[in-house]
Amino acid sequence: MKRELNAYRQVEDLGPATLEVYIETRRGLLLAADKLTRRMRELEPIRTVEEMDLILQLDRDRKLIVEMISDCSYVIEWLETGRRPGNRRGIERRAAYQREIPTDPARLPAVAYRDADPEEPPEADSEIKHLRLMAALRGLTDRERECFSLAHGQGCSYSEIAGLLHLSKSSVGTYVVRAQRKIAANVGSVVVLVG
Known part of the structure; x- marks a missing residue:
């Protein structure tokens, strides 16, 4: 089970911070979150305490990946639009x-x-x-x-x-x-x- 948990925790060098890299990273994170969700469904009929611990750990990892997806989406929107996401007033609309x-x-x-x-x-x-x-x-x-x-x-x-x-x-x-x-x-x- 420890080996299974470590398989999901990989550290990679993502390269330069460009729009294409962020889009590719988000795509990879979405696939990883999907794999974790599927693995959790496979373990659904919980029989032992170890399986419960594994599901809880997988859930924590999935939540972390979802946060990373959100961060990547935020940066992608900023890079695509040229302005900070969520701003109510852009520079073209001044006071x-x-x-x-x-x-x-x-x-x-x-x-x-x-x-x-x-x-x-x-x-x-x-x-x-x-x-x-x-x-x-x-x-x-x-x-x-x-x-x-x-x-x-x-x-x-x-x-x-x-x-x-x-x-x-x-x-x-x-x-x-x-x-x-x-x-x-x-x-x-x-x-x-x-x-």
Whole structure:
């Protein structure tokens, strides 16, 4: 009986850890678990204490092999999909703070504005426009700022923005139009700088 138990406990070098090796290992483990199950069924009408011990040992070995099969299946799924099994959110679906796209306001197109004092030098005029644009951007909601920056600062199409922010194209259009209206209204108003 000891010889029979040792026949099931073999240690093998499985080679490199590749998907094919894991699949082949799982296949071998499934066959080993099947052999143990069949052997346990052959010993079913238990007559002696030694047979009972053998069946209990075979059952423990089968449970260990089933755990190994589960581990191999886990690794196979990870290697096939490229992501950890059981994760609820993959890397392609990020949280809101991870989707932020920093944009330099200087790259935004200039808004038509002709309410400046004609006696001011052009450098001061552009500095005032820049400050007013910055203030106008601060007056937007996060979504409006994201959509406006991507549409006008990065030159993305509405469908590209919709894909990036997981919105519909019509929602992106709505956010961009709202942002344009708010910026047009805020750039024309007086900027009060505090601090």
